[in-house]
Amino acid sequence: MPKIEESSESQSHQTPESPTQLGGASSYDSDVKEYSVGEGGEWHHCAAQGELALTTNQGLVIADNQNSLRANIAGTTLLEDFILREKITHFDHERIPERIVHARGTGAHGYFELTHSLEAYTTAKILIEVGEVTPLFARFSTVAGGAGSADTPRDARGFAVKFYTKQGNWDLVGNNIPVFFIQDAIKFPDLVHAIKMEPDRGFPQAATAHDTFWDFISLTPESMHMVMWIMSDRTLPRSLSMMEGFGIHSFRLINGAGESTFVKFHWRPKLGLQSTLWDETMKLAGADPDFHRRELFDAISAGHFPEWEFAVQLFTEEQAAQFPFDHLDATKLIPEELVPLQVIG
Numbered sequence: 513m514p515k516i517e518e519s520s521e522s523q524s525h526q527t528p529e530s531p532t533q534l535g536g537a538s539s540y541d542s543d544v545k546e547y548s549v550g551e552g553g554e555w556h557h558c559a560a561q562g563e564l565a566l567t568t569n570q571g572l573v574i575a576d577n578q579n580s581l582r583a584n585i586a587g588t589t590l591l592e593d594f595i596l597r598e599k600i601t602h603f604d605h606e607r608i609p610e611r612i613v614h615a616r617g618t619g620a621h622g623y624f625e626l627t628h629s630l631e632a633y634t635t636a637k638i639l640i641e642v643g644e645v646t647p648l649f650a651r652f653s654t655v656a657g658g659a660g661s662a663d664t665p666r667d668a669r670g671f672a673v674k675f676y677t678k679q680g681n682w683d684l685v686g687n688n689i690p691v692f693f694i695q696d697a698i699k700f701p702d703l704v705h706a707i708k709m710e711p712d713r714g715f716p717q718a719a720t721a722h723d724t725f726w727d728f729i730s731l732t733p734e735s736m737h738m739v740m741w742i743m744s745d746r747t748l749p750r751s752l753s754m755m756e757g758f759g760i761h762s763f764r765l766i767n768g769a770g771e772s773t774f775v776k777f778h779w780r781p782k783l784g785l786q787s788t789l790w791d792e793t794m795k796l797a798g799a800d801p802d803f804h805r806r807e808l809f810d811a812i813s814a815g816h817f818p819e820w821e822f823a824v825q826l827f828t829e830e831q832a833a834q835f836p837f838d839h840l841d842a843t844k845l846i847p848e849e850l851v852p853l854q855v856i857g
């Protein structure tokens with residue numbers, strides 16, 4: 513039971529000298545009481561020695577978050593009460609709005625192990641020290657559907673990997689298709705609005721094949737390459753662990769001498785690339801909307817860990833100048849005949 517002592521002072525607890533721990537909760541030296549009672553009869557929290565004190569979100573020790581400041585006994589809550597404002601604002605934002613794209617996703621922890629050093633091309637230790645094991649988190653997602661939508665619709669799949677390297681976190685996103693819809697990012701909001709539900713009716717959900725999408729595609733010739741991939745079996749993966757991943761963009765690696773090499777990243781599933789049939793996909797969406805999430809969870813629980821080879825395409829600026837296309841255009845891929853994949857981990 514808390515010790516309650518009546519006090520004639522409105523704030524009779526001991527003021528902390530300095531919080532010993534920042535953020536969320538702090539502890540400070542106070543050996544008197546755990547609560548005191550203020551002028552209005554309200555309890556004031558006072559942390560005893562070694563106890564965690566009540567704080568604001570910024571770690572400021574406070575005595576009370578149950579009574580707002582008022583102009584007088586009868587009421588008129590005062591907006592200058594920053595504790596009230598912080599508490600209510602925090603509460604109002606407790607639900608993070610759903611992401612506009614890739615809202616439906618499933619992830620797992622794992623690791624990356626380097627088998628082939630890229631020391632000649634980079635100074636990043638994760639790509640240099642063979643045998644180095646780097647923890648990572650991978651998240652796979654559909655693009656169009658909401659957070660509660662089914663796993664199996666025809667859609668590109670996101671491939672988001674966060675490597676927790678010794679030199680800091682490295683985020684690498686990809687898709688399970690090697691090209692993208694558009695050449696200029698300024699069209700992305702228009703593309704996504706076209707992919708999402710028709711604005712006047714809110715359907716179809718999680719499905720690209722409807723009028724606004726085809727209107728967009730018919731007016732955007734650069735999208736045709738991606739549409740061919742979208743209409744292939746790749747957009748009906750049998751399992752999340754049976755998808756290829758592509759970083760799509762060209763990145764630059766810089767070595768110790770300051771020399772640069774272009775790189776494209778690829779993930780290749782050890783289980784091979786496999787898809788469902790359209791009929792299977794349709795039935796699965798109804799019978800088990802969580803089909804991919806469940807399959808990944810069950811496989812990991814049973815010790816059947818999904819695995820990918822991580823590969824790169826490396827090429828110089830001089831080579832790139834010889835390509836009959838612009839490799840910085842995300843609607844183009846670099847044929848493997850031109851630049852073969854090298855597995856590095």
Ligand code: HEM
Nearest residue numbers: 611613614651653670671672685686687692697700759760
């Ligand atoms: C053309 C410009 C693009 C724009 C403006 C764009 C924008 C976005 C936005 C706004 C999100 C949601 C972020 C969030 O709510 O936290 C997102 C997520 C994502 N994007 Fe893009 N995107 C673009 C192109 C791409 C491309 C080319 C790829 C593939 C290489 C890609 C892969 C992803 C993935 C995998 C996610 C989900 C990340 C996760 O699971 O955390 N995006 N993108």
